[in-house]
Amino acid sequence: MKTQTGQKKKSEAFRNFRKHKMAMIGLTIIVLEILCVLILPVIFHLDPVAIDRTAFNQAPGDVHLLGTDEVGRDMFARVVCGGQVSILIGFAATAISVLVGLPLGLVAGYYRGKAESLIMRTADIFMSFPAMVLILVVVAVFGSEIPIIILLIGILNWPAIAKLIYGNVLSLRGREFVEAERAIGSSDLKIIFKTILPNAIAPLWVALAFRISSAMITESALSFLGAGVQPPQASWGNIIQAATSLAVLTKRWWIWIPAGVCLVVTIVCINFVGEGIRDALDPKMKRL
Amino acid sequence: MARYIAKRLLQAIPAFLIITVIVFLLSNAAPGSPIDIIKSAGDITPEAEHALMVQYGLDKPVVVRYFIWLGNMLTGDMGISSRTQQPVWSLISERIGPTLVLSLYSLVVSLLIAIPVGIMAALKPYSIWDNISSVASFVGAAAPNFFVALVLVYVFSIKLGILPSMGMYAASGGGGLGDLARHLVLPGFVMIIQLLGTFVKQTRGSMLEVMNEEYVKTARAKGLSELRVTVKHILRNAWIPIVSCIATTVPLLVGGATVTEQVFGWPGMGTLLIQSISQRDYNTIMGITVLISIAVLVVNLLLDLVYAFLDPKIRFD
Numbered sequence: 375m376k377t378q379t380g381q382k383k384k385s386e387a388f389r390n391f392r393k394h395k396m397a398m399i400g401l402t403i404i405v406l407e408i409l410c411v412l413i414l415p416v417i418f419h420l421d422p423v424a425i426d427r428t429a430f431n432q433a434p435g436d437v438h439l440l441g442t443d444e445v446g447r448d449m450f451a452r453v454v455c456g457g458q459v460s461i462l463i464g465f466a467a468t469a470i471s472v473l474v475g476l477p478l479g480l481v482a483g484y485y486r487g488k489a490e491s492l493i494m495r496t497a498d499i500f501m502s503f504p505a506m507v508l509i510l511v512v513v514a515v516f517g518s519e520i521p522i523i524i525l526l527i528g529i530l531n532w533p534a535i536a537k538l539i540y541g542n543v544l545s546l547r548g549r550e551f552v553e554a555e556r557a558i559g560s561s562d563l564k565i566i567f568k569t570i571l572p573n574a575i576a577p578l579w580v581a582l583a584f585r586i587s588s589a590m591i592t593e594s595a596l597s598f599l600g601a602g603v604q605p606p607q608a609s610w611g612n613i614i615q616a617a618t619s620l621a622v623l624t625k626r627w628w629i630w631i632p633a634g635v636c637l638v639v640t641i642v643c644i645n646f647v648g649e650g651i652r653d654a655l656d657p658k659m660k661r662l
Numbered sequence: 663m664a665r666y667i668a669k670r671l672l673q674a675i676p677a678f679l680i681i682t683v684i685v686f687l688l689s690n691a692a693p694g695s696p697i698d699i700i701k702s703a704g705d706i707t708p709e710a711e712h713a714l715m716v717q718y719g720l721d722k723p724v725v726v727r728y729f730i731w732l733g734n735m736l737t738g739d740m741g742i743s744s745r746t747q748q749p750v751w752s753l754i755s756e757r758i759g760p761t762l763v764l765s766l767y768s769l770v771v772s773l774l775i776a777i778p779v780g781i782m783a784a785l786k787p788y789s790i791w792d793n794i795s796s797v798a799s800f801v802g803a804a805a806p807n808f809f810v811a812l813v814l815v816y817v818f819s820i821k822l823g824i825l826p827s828m829g830m831y832a833a834s835g836g837g838g839l840g841d842l843a844r845h846l847v848l849p850g851f852v853m854i855i856q857l858l859g860t861f862v863k864q865t866r867g868s869m870l871e872v873m874n875e876e877y878v879k880t881a882r883a884k885g886l887s888e889l890r891v892t893v894k895h896i897l898r899n900a901w902i903p904i905v906s907c908i909a910t911t912v913p914l915l916v917g918g919a920t921v922t923e924q925v926f927g928w929p930g931m932g933t934l935l936i937q938s939i940s941q942r943d944y945n946t947i948m949g950i951t952v953l954i955s956i957a958v959l960v961v962n963l964l965l966d967l968v969y970a971f972l973d974p975k976i977r978f979d
Contacts, residue, residue: 499677501910502958506917507935511685511951514939515692584803591806595921598808599936617812618925624820634809641804 397650780865802859
């Protein structure tokens, strides 16, 4: 009975999502974009660090589709490969946030008591301190390799996920079907993973989209500040950093505008998908 | 109420300790301790090394060293900057003002815009205010601040040439309030669009929540004017979550200020932090971080007080 209504709910949510025009457009663009950053470098042998000594600061043309930067690197290759890095960091960091936040949220909400206050107070502390500053400090000490950046952004974002799951588990744990499960003597693990988790996870899908886009913004801001992905490796953030030079900003739009547009479009699309999921899961919540 | 304040204070202290412990451990992990530097200059005997450890206090257990370090930090002794050879505190203290100006200006302006818009959006669903509020919250969540800043500089400072893009005051003379106001426009705008979305969403949300309460219906049923119901009954209660929302935007404000200051060459703590990071000036980095954690703590406590004052449930507890 339960699985049947669950199935129905799911297919209804999918139908609602497909009706959400902006979300479908957003999803299409993101999928195309991911395919592009994965496939284009292989097909066209794009090399983001290769230097063309015959072309410095060249405007877009036949040889270099998006021109070159001040050391003669092809901007098209840099934007595509930079996209690979930026998108990877966004998704991987969010995966880590879920890996840390989901179990902690479940434990805090289900067991309550000491675990609850310890986990939730820690989450409050994390949330009250500017993650950006902490990341900058850690990077200053340990360096800014991509795995370190992913780990840092991921770990510092766990409270948002944990709080969300915690709130849901809290409202579920007193419900009849959980009580029933407990009454027939199911183990805590079984109740948490088989009964509570499937019912508490819906809002996570919404949060995931917004977490991914916010992780991408954090990464690009870090790289822009010179404390993220280090040149010559490309990321959208460090490509845009070139525009802090007045000459690039005013005379060489092709160096910074394409990466900026890609970043904004990606974030907007991911957020549209997030809104689509939210509306699909709970049409009543649409106006809130 | 006294009990509530005491409780909040007690909760705030562990937060401060945890952040400072993290910062302290990081500063210990940082390469280039004084002994490493002396060692790299030439071989020293184990006895001499031990004497140096005693001199720098490194022979004490790490817990003791933490409290000595924290004590020094809190009394303003933050060490010497390896970048400028000046005391860290004197470097930081002259940056506090500009950062406060930028942050407070952005905070106040965005609240002044967001609260009326959020109220109107809640009172008149599907109106233009409602649309403005959804656009504001969407843009706030989707715009990478540094890119917005660059585009603004490009359009308003370079193409149109109507607004300055660097620093707090014009280099040539002036330096009055008008000059500061002109310099505040662009960096302020970047910060405001980020804060606006959160505030509008929160105002609208908490208004909507209160509007459906029974006592609002009662007030209307008693025949009170719409204005009176809105101000005395809805707003009076909707305020409370808005105030607590300000506390949650403090990290956003500080992070945003760091990036914004860097783009606009604003002489605040953000630019100092970035400079110190690029030059591996650890003492300054740690000093700034400790100061920010104190600031976050103080702001949270102050807002807790306002919160307690606004919420009768706490005030009369």
